[in-house]
Amino acid sequence: MIQAKIAEILDSNQFLQEFEVKGWVRSFRSNRFIAMNDGSTINNLQCVVDFENFNEELLKRVTVGAAIRVLGTLIESEGSQQRVEIEVKELEILGDANPEDVKLTILSPKRHSLEKLREQAHLRVRTNTFGAVMRVRSKLSFAVHSYFQQNNFHYVNTPIITGSDAEGAGEMFKVTAFDIENPPKKEDGSIDYKKDFFGKETNLTVSGQLEAETYALGLGQVYTFGPTFRAENSNTSRHLAEFWMIEPEVAFCDLDGNMDLAEDFIKYVLKYVLENCKDDLAFLEQRLLNEDKSKPQNERSDMNLMEKLHFVLDNNFKRVSYTEAIEILKNSKPNKKKKFNYVIEDWGADLQSEHERFLVEKHFKCPVILFDYPANIKAFYMRLNEDGKTVRAMDILFPGIGEIVGGSQREERLDVLQSKMKELDIDEKELWWYLETRKFGTCVHSGFGLGFERLVQFVTGMGNIRDVIPFPRTPQNAEF
Amino acid sequence: MIQAKIAEILDSNQFLQEFEVKGWVRSFRSNRFIAMNDGSTINNLQCVVDFENFNEELLKRVTVGAAIRVLGTLIESEGSQQRVEIEVKELEILGDANPEDVKLTILSPKRHSLEKLREQAHLRVRTNTFGAVMRVRSKLSFAVHSYFQQNNFHYVNTPIITGSDAEGAGEMFKVTAFDIENPPKKEDGSIDYKKDFFGKETNLTVSGQLEAETYALGLGQVYTFGPTFRAENSNTSRHLAEFWMIEPEVAFCDLDGNMDLAEDFIKYVLKYVLENCKDDLAFLEQRLLNEDKSKPQNERSDMNLMEKLHFVLDNNFKRVSYTEAIEILKNSKPNKKKKFNYVIEDWGADLQSEHERFLVEKHFKCPVILFDYPANIKAFYMRLNEDGKTVRAMDILFPGIGEIVGGSQREERLDVLQSKMKELDIDEKELWWYLETRKFGTCVHSGFGLGFERLVQFVTGMGNIRDVIPFPRTPQNAEF
DSSP states (O other): OEEOOHHHHHHOOOTTOEEEEEEEEEEEETTTEEEEEOSSOSSOEEEEOOGGGSOHHHHHTOOTTOEEEEEEEEEEOSSSSOSEEEEEEEEEEEEOBOHHHHTTSTTSSSOOOHHHHHHTTTTGGGSHHHHHHHHHHHHHHHHHHHHHHHTTOEEOOOOSEESOOOSOSSOOOEEEOSOTTSOOBOTTSSBOGGGSTTSSOEEEOSOSHHHHHHHHHHHSEEEEEEEEEOOOOOOSTTOOSEEEEEEEEEETOOHHHHHHHHHHHHHHHHHHHHHHOHHHHHHHHHHHHHHHHTSOGGGSOSSOHHHHHHHHHHSOOEEEEHHHHHHHHHTSHHHHTTOSSSOOOSTTOOOOHHHHHIIIIIIIOSOEEEEEEEGGGSOTTBOBOTTSSEEEEEEEEETTTEEEEEEEEBOOOHHHHHHHHHHTTOOTTTTHHHHHTTTBSOOOEEEEEEEHHHHHHHHHOOSSGGGSSSSOOBTTBOOO | OEEOOHHHHHHOOOTTOEEEEEEEEEEEETTTEEEEEOSSOSSOEEEEOOGGGSOHHHHHTOOTTOEEEEEEEEEEOSSSSOSEEEEEEEEEEEEOBOHHHHTTSTTSSSOOOHHHHHHTTTTGGGSHHHHHHHHHHHHHHHHHHHHHHHTTOEEOOOOSEESOOOOOSSOOOEEEOSOTTSOOBOTTSSBOGGGSTTSSOEEEOSOSHHHHHHHHHHHSEEEEEEEEEOOOOOOSTTOOSEEEEEEEEEETOOHHHHHHHHHHHHHHHHHHHHHHOHHHHHHHHHHHHHHHHTSOGGGSOSSOHHHHHHHHHSSOOEEEEHHHHHHHHHTSHHHHTTOSSSOOOSTTOOOOHHHHHIIIIIIIOSOEEEEEEEGGGSOTTBOBOTTSSEEEEEEEEETTTEEEEEEEEBOOOHHHHHHHHHHTTOOTTTTHHHHHTTTBSOOOEEEEEEEHHHHHHHHHOOSSGGGSSSSOOBTTBOOO
8 A cells, every 4th residue: 555645646557556645525426436635736636436335424524625535546547537546445534524614615616706715815725726826836936946056046044124224125014022002212202212122123124135235245146035025005916015035146247147147047947837837837827718718808818828938938038228118118109199008208217017018018029128227216226327327227027017027236336336325315324234345345246136926926827916925915914 | 268166166177277257355375375265165266376477556456355356277286275276367356355444344364253243244254154154054945945845845935924923932023014103093092903004913923833734734745934033032042033944734644754754854954965065064063173172171062063963864863752751851860960950850841951952962862852742831733642631742852952843743623722722711713714724624734843043053063043144133133
């Protein structure tokens, strides 16, 4: 007898071998066919029971959601739905699932809306869609680590709780050990943060980049992969208050090298999941096709899921300067016909998702890297070009979603960095350690950030970012 | 000309090949020998300059900490310290390091205390010790992912911000988007958390276990690897307020399976770093030997670093019940002679580090797994044994540090779990979702937690946990 996972059994050719398998009942047809799943694969194992050999009371307990143990023989299946099946010799109920209670949950065998599934995030991974998404997410995260480790990057855990609030990447959550009802006060009535746990005000990080830079300037090439936070009241399908970010940072690397790295990295991880998540991606592609059928023609996707992944994998990313892109957009049909919500008029405009998607999907028909953005719409640490008005920033634009990567060459010149910080009123005292890296063997270096959930959305085709992270945190929602 | 990392060049046999390499100056002897490091390895590359061929002003700028570019030819070295060296043809200063400023930092070439290094955590990775520790940390984290992925575990990101405070694993940090000076109040004067970002009080997670359980009961076997937090005012060499935790969770797995998993996992990751971090571990071992020399004989380590790693790798972990362990301790010499700070008198006592180390280092002389602890010193979710007074908990004990893993089989029986929660006054409403997993196909399942920094401490031999994480967070310290 072999104890096995369903993924192994479905691939097995050991006919007449006895297997023991444990999992959950997905369906039980005709008092004869149990479809069983154990999470190892999207596919169910068909277990065939001869009801004459089993106690009636036992078979009654084979209900949707119940945990069972099956021991039986592997045989070729006569049905067309599966290659193999298990002829059941022993059947044991490990954990019941009362059908009356199951009816009230998303485990019940009918279509549930994604909204409803979100309310039961503790159970939704037991559905086909979320099982598939979460297995793909796991593989994708391993692809991230594998890529960087194979290329001799060092993984670095930058701090989650941070005392510096000068990064300017967005609104921050505050962290405190105080009783907020009654924090200690100073004589002037203001809160005495010296008495807080860390002896100062602290926040949740919005990016590990500045800390990662200090490590790149010692270890050479590093990457982060950890949670980051935004306290922004954005109730959209693209925003989370808590999300995972990947931030490589490379010493002695300029913007061109940064673009090469990002393109190579993205292609590696897509290739990895295409090779390692075939069944899950096939299911997710079919899911999208079914979803599209219920939509009017003009709202359906131009590409199916595999086509979209290969669109990125098989094309060179087109590298276009911001200035060129503005010219293209200004002269584009939708701009002239005022079809864009934001009509592009002048150099300096911040691009919206509609413009980014036009460039990718209509104009270039390939992934696009825009670079050399106007300095005043980008962050303080980006390297100023000789023209004095653009910085060595880059954004990578994808079909369907627009920006997926934002990066830059960093300003390595101490004096230029200092004057930029002065201009933007960023306190040098807050970032003394960041400035010191420019004093002691500074060098050209670059990096980028990629929001992991955006990548999972792209790979799985899920429309709402809340559906690609196990327990999403959004305004008014921190359940579980 | 080949652009290369120092790690590659030091392994190369391409003599007379031209290499270009960029890095930082570690020393410059006799106006001739530059020791250069780029973070790819603990070892420096010796670059030999013929000062007659170079501008004197240029050579003056080759100072400790400066970033340089070297182009030269690989030759066999005549010195005994290195196999190969670079005969320099071109030398370029990329970033200066003013010696007067460097003198004030830990980059200056003299011995600095670990305390001093901590104050300059943005620079310390450029020292031998911290370069080695952080490279080992990176490899170790990849070993963790590799082990679980090879064994078909799914990585799951449990939430960092949590609305549930019932886990009882320790003091929590509060998270808020309020202006703490002036939060909105209800009519009765208390704070109106409904108006906070998440519409309720939220904290930083102390463990992802409960959420991971919900995923194990769908995907079969999962693991977390993410940051966790404790707002405990523990100013010790073993505690951090922010640390990374690994928590596997496996459905249909009992405590014996859990012990097997933990032992197999630990041996895999130790083997991985022994194979992949040879140079760094050799350096760290030598560092400890040097440190020991300055200590009195009775404070020196019994084992050197490699011996300690092999002590764990080459021994079977001895499995001993808590009850047996108490008998051994009660009858032990240090207990009878009252050498323990806490003398063991009765069954039920909580073990201290001194007892754990006695069992491992003196009595069994191998790693030890203690199991079946008294219920009342363990958490509510651990499975109650038939004796009604012990639970299926396990702790793994290591030489030098005591407990490194804590785990258990989980209480899968809804009624037993409910009565335990009632007993401990844990609100069922808070954990409705956790209880539901016991209603719908509950099953035997187990898991454990391993504090990643404790593991890095064990592998690197670093005595203070603040020295194995890039930017440690401890009471009164959230700098950088």
